[in-house]
Amino acid sequence: FDTSPQAIRLYLLYNHWALKVLLYVFILVNLGLAIFEEPAVFPLPTWATMLLELLCVFVFTFRIVHYAKVIPRDKFWKDPKNICIIVILLLTLVDMIIYGALRAANCSIIRWSRVLRPLLLVNVTEGRQLRRAFRSIRNALPQIFNVFLLFMFSLLMFSLMALKLLGKRNLKTIEGLPYFNNYLEIVFDLYVLVTTANSPDVMMPAYNSHSMFTLFFIVYILINTYIFMSVFLAVVYNNYKKYLKEEVRQLVRAKRHKMARAFAVLQEQKEDGGQPMVTQANWNQLVRQVRPDISNGHRELLWHVCDDKNHGFIGKGAFVQLADLLNIEVITLKSRPHPLQSLFPKIYQSAPSRLLCRMVQHRAFVIAFDLIILVNAVFIGLDEENPLISNSEWVFLTLYVLEILLKLYVFEPKAFFSRYSFWNWFDTLIVVTALIATIINSALKSLVRYTSRQILDIVFILRVLRLLRVVDGFKRFRAIINTLIRIGPAILTFGQLIIVVFYIFAMVGMELFKHKVKFYEDSNDPAKAYCGNPLLNNTAFAQLNYCKNNFNNVVSSFILLVELTVVNQWHVLSSGFATVTHVSARIFFVIFHILVVIIIVNIFVAFVLEAFFVEYSMDKNDLQTSLEKKIKELE
Amino acid sequence: FDTSPQAIRLYLLYNHWALKVLLYVFILVNLGLAIFEEPAVFPLPTWATMLLELLCVFVFTFRIVHYAKVIPRDKFWKDPKNICIIVILLLTLVDMIIYGALRAANCSIIRWSRVLRPLLLVNVTEGRQLRRAFRSIRNALPQIFNVFLLFMFSLLMFSLMALKLLGKRNLKTIEGLPYFNNYLEIVFDLYVLVTTANSPDVMMPAYNSHSMFTLFFIVYILINTYIFMSVFLAVVYNNYKKYLKEEVRQLVRAKRHKMARAFAVLQEQKEDGGQPMVTQANWNQLVRQVRPDISNGHRELLWHVCDDKNHGFIGKGAFVQLADLLNIEVITLKSRPHPLQSLFPKIYQSAPSRLLCRMVQHRAFVIAFDLIILVNAVFIGLDEENPLISNSEWVFLTLYVLEILLKLYVFEPKAFFSRYSFWNWFDTLIVVTALIATIINSALKSLVRYTSRQILDIVFILRVLRLLRVVDGFKRFRAIINTLIRIGPAILTFGQLIIVVFYIFAMVGMELFKHKVKFYEDSNDPAKAYCGNPLLNNTAFAQLNYCKNNFNNVVSSFILLVELTVVNQWHVLSSGFATVTHVSARIFFVIFHILVVIIIVNIFVAFVLEAFFVEYSMDKNDLQTSLEKKIKELE
Structure with missing residues (x-):
């Protein structure tokens, strides 16, 4: 790994977020081309889509060349994903040339390289999760294949039995066609039966001729639909878990290895010839560089966790934990004073203001609004052509806005909109959007006397989504929803x-x-x-x-x-x-x-x-x- | 617990296998009555079914009275399953009387007590496994109910959204009926969609009107069909496992408790005031009484496992293991000489006989018969009206019988038909039945010139089942099949x-x-x-x-x-x-x-x-x- 300043600058540039976002934008554009290419949703001339695709190919080539500069040459060529990208880009170019030439000669031709496009999404360096998922599937394939062979054997056997039992009885399907007298058709019909898609229709002619034949189908469904399909789930589940575990284990090993190397760089020998260690000053500097967003108090806390005997230095074991420690999210819940309190201390501390705070924090406040939501649900269900109902919407909107304002008055806004308050975010977003959409809708209605169906649809969806909030009130649902x-x-x-x-x-x-x-x-x-x-x-x-x-x-x-x-x-x-x-x-x-x-x-x-x-x-x-x-x- | 000889005789009688079998026969008769009762498959007069049912009720009453004599009174009345049986029997009698009376007065009446019949199967003492399954389900219900409520909430919300989005658009279903304009109908339709039974039909009218509406259905299916149904599986699986584990733990505790009491009865104090222990003689006597079918060698082995330091006695810890030890199956694979060898030693040991043995044990023998099975499969697939094909059946049958006879010549019959050789049993059973059925069939055909369709069906099924054997040849399938x-x-x-x-x-x-x-x-x-x-x-x-x-x-x-x-x-x-x-x-x-x-x-x-x-x-x-x-x- 080259450590010259130029190389590091190149490396940092490669990992810059803007370039990553750009890459994803171009991947999306590349995939999205299918909307405009023949057969198109919105047809564009061929030269336009070809030009766009060429631009995409150019961007991807640039990115892979950049990556090649950053990574040592032998490592680059050993990595299958890079070779995959290069092959895909070359094939795409070849296909574009052939297509362009034949198109000019007015021949019809297949754009086969479009199949390769999504593979770019898998193979770019950022698609780690996705690659891991594909690798897991690939690793599970041999076992799935074994079960599949057995399943196919069972399918073929049952089809043979069906042919022998039912083929010669001159039964007719509901369309009047001969029933179960062609082996390949039987195999297909019984395969469909495994998916249950043609049950019970496929059975009816046999059942109508004699009840005993249902036994054949029941045994078939039990073995193939219930047992084999569960075995597939078991095999997929088991393998996916196993290989995911293996991958995670390798990742952990790699992380530990890298941390040990970092420790070797930072370590100092103690005067009395003891274990090598890292001092607090070095450690602080490191953490400050890696995660500049961490507050001093938080960093102090982490140090104390590592150095729990207050030596002023830590050994290798404690140092290696650092990466995991940094990943644990500590929610700093400072009981910050409300900004209104600092602005208007007198008014905010007055008796009516305090009474209001107590009221909003009371259990009854939550229950009252849950009831309002339920009433709202009934109103939504009723016919909105009725002017009473349509006007009631304004009442509900006012109530919801009032609720959010009251909560903001009582709770500190930053805590209210912290990253972990999913429902506060959800609620505010829905209510504000509903307010805007409703205002636009009624403005359009009163001004142009025209109701836009699209906006009305959005308003309807938002109104119903608002009701979702009621679920948060029940403790029994919270574990399920959080999962x-x-x-x-x-x-x-x-x-x-x-x-x-x-x-x-x-x-x-x-x-x-x-x-x-x-x-x-x-x-x-x-x-x-x-x-x-x-x-x-x-x-x-x-x-x-x-x-x-x-x-x-x-x-x-x-x-x-x-x-x-x-x-x-x-x-x-x-x-x-x-x-x-x-x-x-x-x-x-x-x-x-x-x-x-x-x-x-x-x-x-x-x-x-x-x-x-x-x-x-x-x-x-x-x-x-x-x-x-x-x-x-x-x- | 009463230990008088009379009480013990009663207890042993209660647990006699014949009485247990009789009980199950009568439960089956009781359940089977539904075939003959109105509405019947084979109608019988009312007095006949009533008489049979009365007999069943009498047998069950006798059994429960017998159980009450065996078990201490307070224990008997504390057990819900006994009370359940008594209530069911009383209700059945009441229903029979009412039904009989109203039937005599020619009124039509519902036989509601028939619903209770299968509960007897659950509540008889022998239905432990079944009761455990029901208990697991009952214990899982609260959690399932929580998820179900959430699922219903989601269903109602989506239905409301569907009503608002699609109800006013004057869409028509394929039958020309109004589409999605009745809330309860929508709830039912969307519930059906969760089971995927009406996909994509329920979506088509909306899709035909605008492609965007499919988004609604896709989100719905993702949340309700894929996520919620998987959550149901997770909850059921988790609870079933948890409660089953708990039950097993309780069983193990009860077993240990009982074994400790047995130890207390048998223990002797050693002369030097050490730990109480059980001597080998006592132990032998116990094992011989509990499991008279165990051979001396096997008992000796078990003793050596318990007393692994050869003291001649064992302590409490080793004694308690006995029940588990007796449950482990030890396959006694004595390399017994072939009975033919003892009968005709000269011939069996002669050179041609030995060559035959080597041939049958050779890998090629197995492969040859796998090939024969495959050829047989093709012949089965062909038209059996062709005399060549129908006669070939005799060739195959002869070959299969020959195979079994050869194997019996080479392998010791008792080892060949041991309890663990599933495939040998399967194979012999199928071939012998097929032979008999085929002979009967052709006898009927040549004698009376009439082919019984039933026998022919059985022959067909057996022929196809014979092919199953080929699976055993592949090692990769064996783990799956054994499971x-x-x-x-x-x-x-x-x-x-x-x-x-x-x-x-x-x-x-x-x-x-x-x-x-x-x-x-x-x-x-x-x-x-x-x-x-x-x-x-x-x-x-x-x-x-x-x-x-x-x-x-x-x-x-x-x-x-x-x-x-x-x-x-x-x-x-x-x-x-x-x-x-x-x-x-x-x-x-x-x-x-x-x-x-x-x-x-x-x-x-x-x-x-x-x-x-x-x-x-x-x-x-x-x-x-x-x-x-x-x-x-x-x-």
Whole structure:
């Protein structure tokens, strides 16, 4: 690692937040190009999107070159993620050239490099969490594969049995087609049954012919839907936990190693030839540089935790803890005086003012406002065309604003809006936004005599969200809600994972199925009944009016993929697309189901489970307790 | 506890296996009465079923009186399960009298006491496992209830939002009905959406009007289907595990207490005033009485584990372990000589016989038969009308029988059919049954020129099951399959739980909905199109041909309840029954969903998960390892 001033400046520049934000903006732009490219939501000319993409590629190239300058050369080339980025950028360029050339020659061509775009999100240096998630999945694959093979074996066996039992009985499905007499069709139908999407319809012809046949289906569902799907969850959960643990262990080891090296730099030998140690002065200087935002009192506290025998120096063991200590958040709850008290001490300390404070802090105040919220809920449910109801909204808004103002009068504003008061933030945000939106809405209404539907929708949503606050009043819900709020940040990583996978499937799906199924806004168009594709005439897909579930642009592709993730009716959707192309199109949907529903959704479930198990068996770690002990001692 | 010889004889009689079996037979008869009672699968006259039920009640009364004689009086009356049984028996008698009287007066009346029948299964002394499962559920209820309240709050809030956002837009569902303009309907629709059963249909009208509305549904599904349902699983899993652990801990404590009392009875004081102890002679006598089936060698081994310093006596600590020691199964794998060897030593030891043994034990033998199975699978898939194919069955059967005979020639039969060789048992059973069934089938065919469909079905199933054996060949599957086999016994407890709950719902459902929906075998009957109830005309229920999903007898009720457990289309089924009775009938189906799908199915999933987690982190307990150490030492 080069330690010349120039190299360090370059390193600091590389890690500057503005450059990181810029990188993410360009990744978003790059991904967002799908909205404007053919098949587009908002079509732009090809040269415009190509130019934008070229700019993105240029920015990414610049960033990777910068990274190469910062990192030692051999380390750079050993890291697969850098090679991955370079290959992606090169492939993108090649694809753009081919596409541009063929486009100029008026040939139609597939933009295959779009599939690679989300991989950039995974491979940039900042995507650590996301890479970790992908690595966990990759590591879990062999075990998942074993279970999957066994599951497939069971599926094939049951299909064979179904063919033998039901194939020769001349049964008919509800559409009048022959029932269970083609092996591959049976395999597909029984695979769908595992997802429960065609239960009980797939069973009905057999059931109508004899009740005993239901036994076959019940055993099948028990083994494949309940047992095998639970085994998948168990395997995914177990592996995800195991590899995550392993990763965390490696991280901890790396951190300890680095801290030991820092200690070696800072250590001094004591005169009597004892252990090497770090003095308080050095330590203070270090902490001040690493975390300039920490207050003196807080730093003092941390030092006392490390040096709990008051030697004035600490050994290696205590020093290594520093990084963890800095990560523990100590909420400095100074009982600061209210700013009004310092401004108008007389008035703020007067008897009516104190009475007001006592009133607001009283339990009855909270209950009164919970009741107001409930009354509000009933009013929202009623018809807002009634002038009494619509005017009552102003009363409620006034009450809510009054509540916030009163609380601000009583509680110190900085404490009220501290980072940890989720509900205060939530409440104020909702009420203020609702106030502004309502004012705009009624201003528009009285001035232009026109009610904007969009603003009204926002007002409605805000009104209902306001009611959420009532939940905070119940202690029994608080543990659950706090766990859910704590899951929040990790869901972001998960959201990225989902977006990467969905984006790839959306790109492939758009190339395969674009414009095969059309949606007609005009309900009188006769083509609406078969989604503009005569092949769909009389299929379940058209009859259920699923025309808008198509791959004609990136937004509807994403919505369709969400519907496929929810699973229900996925066989109707997949059969629809198989009808307009080829029966092998089902493979696309089955692969999506295996990847997203069996693996990724299970990871999500495992993740929520884990968060709750941790919550239930919450043990604070050693450092946190020793910090708390110190705080108690010092009090 | 009375220790007179007479009381002990009574106690032993109470615990006699024949009486226990008799009790279970009568419980089964009592439950099975539902098949013959109105509405019946096979109708019997009322006096016959009443007489049978009276007999059952008499047997149960006798059993509980016997139990009261065995157990001290105060203990008997303190135990809620005894009081429960007495109350159930009295209520049953009262109901029978009322029913009999009103029946004689030709009034129609509800047999409400049938709901209580499965509770007998829970409350008999032998239903310990089942009672434990119910207790775990009851203990988990408060926490589940908290999450459920929060979930309901979220559901009501989202419904309010949906009403405000979509209610006034004059959208129409695919049936042309107004969309989302009735609050209670919205609540039901969104509850169904949580189960994913009406996705994406419930979303389509909003989606067709504007793509942005899908955001509402996506957020809803994310929060309610994915997060809340996972939280339910987490809560159920966590509580079930916690209370099960607590129960096990109490059991262990009780066992230790009882063993300590047994030690107090058997102890002798050593001459030099040391610790009290039990001599080997006393110990031997005890073990021989408790477990007469244990061999001398095995007993000797156990003694050496307890008395590992060869004192000739053991202290309290070692004595208390006895119960656990007796529970560990030691497989006595004596390398017994093959019986043929003792009968015909010359022939069995001859060169060709030895070559045969080596061949059968060779890896190639297994692979050869795996290949034969695969070829067999292909032949099964082909059309069995072809004489070549149908005759090939005889070849395969001969090959399989030959395989088993060869194995029996090589391996010692008792070892081959030991309790732990699951696959040997499975294999032999399947092949022998298939042989018999095939012979009967072809005998019938050649003699009477008539092929029984039932026997042919059995033959088909057996043929396919034979293929299962191939799985055992792969090492990677063995861990998974062994875990699944180990789950087996516990699934029995779970099956009882399911039967109890389903039986209660079936009884209630039959009283509420019997004969409202009819199934017509004759496809030409015009009433078939609306299930014999004009109210169902043009409903999804009738259009999907769900007429056989009804509560007209106990078998179809159970099948319907299974379909409801699988969830898909449950809203169509519930709406069908709501149409023929009253909209409040939906409550029955929602309660079933909450109880069975949210609680019981989650317990099942938790249960499979736990089995796999235990498998993955398998640690043998101390006793088992000390036993293994001893076996190693003695070798």
